[in-house]
Amino acid sequence: MKKLILISPLVIVSLMAGCAPKDKASTTQDDSSDIASQVGVIDSNVASIKYETEDKKEFILTSKDNFTTAILLDAEGNTHLLKEAPAGSGMLLKSEGGVSIHTHGDNAIIELSSDRSYQVKEVK
Secondary structure (H helix, E strand, O other), rough: OOHHHHHHHHHHHHHHHHHHHHHHHHHOOOOOOHHHOOOOOOOOOOEEEEEEEOOOOOEEEEOOOOOOEEEOOOOOOOOOEEEEEOOOOEEEOEEEEOOOEEEEEEEEEEEEEEEEEEEEEEEO
């Protein structure tokens, strides 16, 4: 009977020790995916287009829904939420605040206000 009492705690401890590495490995994997989402790792269904002016000002247009809506990051670091609008040719995205981008091929015109307009070219 004494042997059974001594063996039982050893069996329980060894079983628990055998499970610990698996639990820790799955936790580490979960933590790494959480960290990736926190630092802004781009999802595979996100499309991004980088535009540049002749004097090297950069603009980045990003969308998750095939440019029905998009976010425009301007050269000053401001973001603008844009929505698709009717265009005669190319693609036109506008914000409620008057910011817009009208693309046609590799070229685009970005208007940040009525007096700030930029002609840009897609950087590949």
